[in-house]
Amino acid sequence: MSERIIYLNGDYIAESEAKLPVFDRGLLFADAVYEGFGILDGQIVDFIYHMDRLKRSLGELTIPMNFSIDEMFHALMRLIEKNNAKSGFLYLHVTRGAGDRAFHYHDQYVPNLFAFTQGEKFAADAMPPVIDLLTYPDLRWARRDIKSTNLLAQVMAKHAANQAGAYEALMVDDEGFVTEAGSSSFFFIKDNVLYVRPVSNEILHGITRQTMLRVAKERDISLIERNYTLDEVMAADEALITASSIYVMPVGNIDGKRIGDGKAGAFTLALREGYLAKARAEFYTPKAS
Amino acid sequence: MSERIIYLNGDYIAESEAKLPVFDRGLLFADAVYEGFGILDGQIVDFIYHMDRLKRSLGELTIPMNFSIDEMFHALMRLIEKNNAKSGFLYLHVTRGAGDRAFHYHDQYVPNLFAFTQGEKFAADAMPPVIDLLTYPDLRWARRDIKSTNLLAQVMAKHAANQAGAYEALMVDDEGFVTEAGSSSFFFIKDNVLYVRPVSNEILHGITRQTMLRVAKERDISLIERNYTLDEVMAADEALITASSIYVMPVGNIDGKRIGDGKAGAFTLALREGYLAKARAEFYTPKAS
Numbered sequence: 001m002s003e004r005i006i007y008l009n010g011d012y013i014a015e016s017e018a019k020l021p022v023f024d025r026g027l028l029f030a031d032a033v034y035e036g037f038g039i040l041d042g043q044i045v046d047f048i049y050h051m052d053r054l055k056r057s058l059g060e061l062t063i064p065m066n067f068s069i070d071e072m073f074h075a076l077m078r079l080i081e082k083n084n085a086k087s088g089f090l091y092l093h094v095t096r097g098a099g100d101r102a103f104h105y106h107d108q109y110v111p112n113l114f115a116f117t118q119g120e121k122f123a124a125d126a127m128p129p130v131i132d133l134l135t136y137p138d139l140r141w142a143r144r145d146i147k148s149t150n151l152l153a154q155v156m157a158k159h160a161a162n163q164a165g166a167y168e169a170l171m172v173d174d175e176g177f178v179t180e181a182g183s184s185s186f187f188f189i190k191d192n193v194l195y196v197r198p199v200s201n202e203i204l205h206g207i208t209r210q211t212m213l214r215v216a217k218e219r220d221i222s223l224i225e226r227n228y229t230l231d232e233v234m235a236a237d238e239a240l241i242t243a244s245s246i247y248v249m250p251v252g253n254i255d256g257k258r259i260g261d262g263k264a265g266a267f268t269l270a271l272r273e274g275y276l277a278k279a280r281a282e283f284y285t286p287k288a289s
Numbered sequence: 290m291s292e293r294i295i296y297l298n299g300d301y302i303a304e305s306e307a308k309l310p311v312f313d314r315g316l317l318f319a320d321a322v323y324e325g326f327g328i329l330d331g332q333i334v335d336f337i338y339h340m341d342r343l344k345r346s347l348g349e350l351t352i353p354m355n356f357s358i359d360e361m362f363h364a365l366m367r368l369i370e371k372n373n374a375k376s377g378f379l380y381l382h383v384t385r386g387a388g389d390r391a392f393h394y395h396d397q398y399v400p401n402l403f404a405f406t407q408g409e410k411f412a413a414d415a416m417p418p419v420i421d422l423l424t425y426p427d428l429r430w431a432r433r434d435i436k437s438t439n440l441l442a443q444v445m446a447k448h449a450a451n452q453a454g455a456y457e458a459l460m461v462d463d464e465g466f467v468t469e470a471g472s473s474s475f476f477f478i479k480d481n482v483l484y485v486r487p488v489s490n491e492i493l494h495g496i497t498r499q500t501m502l503r504v505a506k507e508r509d510i511s512l513i514e515r516n517y518t519l520d521e522v523m524a525a526d527e528a529l530i531t532a533s534s535i536y537v538m539p540v541g542n543i544d545g546k547r548i549g550d551g552k553a554g555a556f557t558l559a560l561r562e563g564y565l566a567k568a569r570a571e572f573y574t575p576k577a578s
Contacts, residue, residue, distance in 0.1 A: 006311065019308035020316065022295065022382070022403045027309065029440040030319035061441075091390060093311070101380060101407065103444050103472055104451035114311045118390065139431040141442050150439040151318040152350075153430050155392050162393035183392055 026095030130252035238265030315384030419541035527554030
């Protein structure tokens, strides 16, 4: 099998050759942002929404965005083609750049960019397996709205979940409120109403979340956006998570306790099907160049 | 001028050649820890205390420590000699290692290690300049006791300070309590008493802090370890910060307001002199090999 091809600062190179300086600020300070996209039918899912979020993350950190949306679209599509990636995950990473170590930065850094593909975790159009969650304290910083690589709190949470045989962590704050899952947005259904935490600096503004909420609205599913406790979640009829790598997934158990009947719920499956249909209907078309 | 020599996984290589894979978890997840040491008289300051903290940081993240204290001492001393570094700063970084991207980890990762030297910011034995601080919200995560590379909150704080013409940030929590400075420990003097925040998960356990507190104790300086507000700090007689890159430094102004008479105070200068004397008296001697 030939090596995976990595996009690195405009070049397409073998994985084993894809390296950055030890003085990159992404490595020294986690001074970097990223996006993850689904790949469906060889196309990039929710492309423009992810790029809007990337632009916002870069802006919050005043990292210059030294590429256009369409340039990046063509570069990423070429990467997908080179890896013959029909489905799966696409990762894009932008660091502030490399320079001698000092916490503060200046305008002379040149961002380092890289991107790679990964295979799919669950087949998009098959019946999704029911996944389990493990609760874990939310240890993250105060700017969770910035999709940065300051991810050690999520690493600890998701590792604990993995060790316990769960697929994902469900993060809970000091006061018993659920924030979100380790690397996905969390929702639950109670009495035919979809509950989700509103966006703020306390959670990432999930792109799959946002598109799925448009689907819910089109289907006249009642939505309540408010903070909620773990106790409320445990009494739910259905629970689900969304992320660009897995789309919409049903949750069966949390901390070993069954949610609803422990099976993929009707709302969850309808939202998954609706999400995939909308994603396919909205593949990005660049301007003619 | 020839290039700086970098230590990378056992090798000594030119700075421009020192690179790590884009799949290193330090880059993808900030799944890495580090230490910074002073270099004084060509020797490593507080070596064994920094190594104790590094061992603890690695342990908290279950990153294997695949070197002995004395092996690392010899490797770092060789790096100092190769760079002819008589004074300044020594940086050591340990990542969990490289592998395909997944938040959770396993036992098969092989840590990547690198180290480099930097020149001194202020001459150790000269009269230190008085530095200014800018207050900034403490945005960090809940495990500030782990010296990890999840440093974006500190980058934001120290960049804001730099933009305002201040040397360092003073981080303040939601309730008005001072936690610590951006990359240094903070102290103040009021009515001949030294005040410092006690160690907890809310601050880094500063090594220079710890050694300087031993000096204060030997000199019978009264010490109160408790949380304190910014208002208390603004009414102090002296303020000072400690870090391995700068030892002990007097603070003149905070947010443009003078602390005490705005000059280097008598306690501060005595503690700096005492710290440097103790550092020199305690240079590490490895076991004969």
